[in-house]
Amino acid sequence: MATNTAAGGASNLLRFWPWVVIPLLALILPQIFDSRHGITLLSHMGIAIIFALSYNMLLGNTGLLSFGHAVYYGLGAYVAMHVLRMVNDAGGEGLPLELIPVVGAAAGLFFGVIFGSFSVRRAGVVFAMITLGLGALVHSSSLMFSDFFGGEAGLFGNRVAAPSLFGVDYGSNTNTYYLVVAWALIAAIFIYLLRKTPLGWMANAVRDNPERAQFVGYNPTIVRFIQFALAAMFAGLAGGLFVITDEIVNDESVGQIQSGIVLLGTYIGGIGYFIGPMVGAALVTVLESSLSSYTEAWVLYFGLLFISIVMFAPMGLVGIVHTQYLTWKAGGWKGNTGIRLYMLLAGLVGIFGAICVIELSYHYFRSWDPSAPFGLMGFTVNATTALPWLVSFGIAIIGFGLMLFHGKPMLARRISATSEGGNA
Amino acid sequence: MTKRNALELKAVKKNFGRAEIIRGVNLDVHEHERHVIIGPNGAGKSTLFNLISGRLKVSDGSIKLFDKNIHNMPAHKVNRMGLSRSFQVTNLFQNMTVMQNLRCSLLWSEGHKYAFWKSVMKQDRVTEHALALAEELNLSSQADTPASLLTYAEQRALEVGCTVASGAEVILLDEPTAGMSRTEANDAIQLIQRMTGKNTLVVVEHDLSVVFELADRISVLVYGEIIATGTPDEIRNNAAVQEAYLGTEVH
Amino acid sequence: MFETIAYSILNGVLYGTLLFMMSSGLTLIFGMMGVLNFAHASFYMLGAYFAYTLGLATGFWVALFLAPILVGAAGALVERYGLRRVHQYGHVPELLFTFGLAYVIEELVALFWGTVPVPYKAPASLDFTAFSLMGLDYSMFKVFILLVAIVMFVGLWLLLKKTRAGLVIQGALSRPDMVGALGHNVPMVFTFVFAFGCALAGLGGVVGGIQFVTDPGMAFMMGPIVFVVVVLGGLGSVPGALVASLIIGILQTFFLSINFSLAGAIGSLGIEDSGFFGVLWHMETTRIAAVLPYLLLVLTLIFRPRGLFGKREA
Ligand SMILES: Nc1ncnc2c1ncn2[C@@H]1O[C@H](COP(=O)(O)OP(=O)(O)O)[C@@H](O)[C@H]1O
């Protein structure tokens, strides 16, 4: 919706293709990444996407910054887990597995209504702090009330020992994945349509100018409250799906880290775009699971990426692409495409160098024997000698230097030259 | 002939901390009249509007809208009871287009409330109404322009449009022509007269030629008190007013 | 009971003064810049680590002065090259920036100093028993913490009340929109205040790192509690931060030391330690102590968002 930001109603690019491309991808990807690990990762992506979309109902659409959205995800997961266990205990009789996420959604809605009723009176910093406090309270409580939360170990369930509506065998990871895809699609459609309703419009209005919203008859608190409760519902849905894919839930799911990750992912993707949170959530899931087994430094990469986005590209990754696309469509790339590509290349070289530096540092400071041979980008180096450091720093400095001090002024000159030429 | 009062203010006071800004205002605004409030800068005119419209809480006194107490009601409730206002400093949804601003202003009065099961764009009555308003405001050609990209005069016009859109009985306009050129101000006044023909209108206005042309009655607010209320002729001939206000303005 | 109360007051005051050292800078920064610095506790952590490393070379006393200065310099850099840029986008991106920064600082600390605690200890000159009370020894270092906190509060008070810079800051605390009108170089003032606030947190870290543990988790451990102090005291209010620090310090210590539960006091009355109310009935105060600050945070924000002493709402 155009009211959402610069995303603009004018651009069809971001309007229709995601609804074709993303479901297609969701169907094709499991053919490519068909390992057990790959399918699990894809399932987690689907769940993270629902969770991030629900988060953006708050941050992007209503301007509410929450540090405790995992409360609804986690409580949804716990309640869904209890229902799954009841079904397990009843010998696989009762609620079909496909509908377990609905239980999560109902729980999310329930707690969203309760906690939302006093969280949303004010927006901004007060709201952020209340959600932070609530998140910490619920997380601590989850370790105290071990009957319900299963203590540190958490709770286990068995998705196979539950009936299926359609006779599907959920012993197969792939089948479970398709269940996630189906729910993700349903959730995405609903969240998308919600933005077009009077509530969705007024959520934007309240975000931009709560006072004006009052003077057209709307109570900002109620607008926020309904958005909050609905967002909590979708978060609970995501939690319910997690119970199905992982068959375990523990205190981490309501924890502050979970709340932090959804915030980071949503923002990195771009809060002004519907697909922003999807891109961000997918990226973060991949980074978290693949990078963390590959390098110790993944949290650092993650934090640096987030800070760079906040500082240099507040519209997120999708925003960067979209801005470039708009410029290109308006003919802004004419005569300077080469320079743009050059800047991109130089930037990538810089990032490459920076990654080398970070990896070297981790090896140097954190490994038992810093002088042990260390595989870096296909080379075997000794981190206690100067050469790899010099090369790495050199690449980083040259890359970023060329981008910022050569490419950027050149682009500016070329653009101003073109526009003057146009005027002449 | 006794007229019904649209607004009735009794001994309304407002202080910020120790500073008493509104010092016991009594004011009746008759139904369907055009009531202009004049007074020097800092007299408390905007503050008075903020009190009436629920943006600020009164410190003392009472405000009635069609015989119902509205003081200290939240702004959205006052709005729903039939009072709408514009601001001295333009206050629109800047990221939204002209049509989106107008649609937002219509949603509540068209009964859509907090609905989350229907699409705004499919509400034909809202669309028709908003298109008609855009036409009346001479903003049809800018219908899809974000409010932030309109000229100042256009923004002010849109603000009037959004204020009137909900069909509120009572309209408060705070300096609708401030900062405009002569011709722009004339256009704005004509627009206001056209669009608020059936309403009760309370306007804060500085330009005295406009005031005397527009007003059925005038109230003069000086230093938080209303020192006179009357027809334009009465006000013109009122000694206290001449001394306190007009005299200083003439030269 | 009297002993418990005396004990918790003494230790609570000690803990409270540490909280105050951390939170006074945060409340200043928020009051002036409107930035709720999520990474504030990270600067506290940096203070501890800088002092530890410097102390190895220069000894504790030099580090006590140098470390906060270094932390302040780090703060100035963050403000100048990070926050100032984000400032134009509004307060929410500022909060997000500091949120990301907290992650990055934690990782960098873990990178350079490792994930296990470093052996940061009180200097020998302070490491002796100053006095004993009811069988418990109090080391000179604890007395020293108290002294540092007092000096800091008095110093802050003098700075705010008696100097020109303080007047500007004071004015800005009550009317942030007016700083520019006073003809001051607002960006410079912001950088200074941010750096100063970070240096205060750094000083807290220099002593706090010794009193508690110095490990990369210490920032995330203290971060939320510092928020609680600042919100409860009233955003922007230095005396409020002091009172709130002491309240939280004493309450938490008290809850930790009394080991009370309804079941213990009244008897279990046949209520089992399960189910929602059963667990509450048997809940020991020591466990409540951990959630107490958050409970206070939420309750304050709901019922009194401007805190105990705040003039403005958050
Ligand atoms: N929120 C406020 N806090 C403190 N003083 C205020 C506030 N709003 C207005 N004032 C003061 O009230 C007086 C009247 O202001 P205002 O109503 O805007 O005057 P007018 O609209 O007649 O020019 C001014 O002196 C102004 O400084």
Ligand SMILES: [Mg+2]
């Ligand atoms: Mg005014």
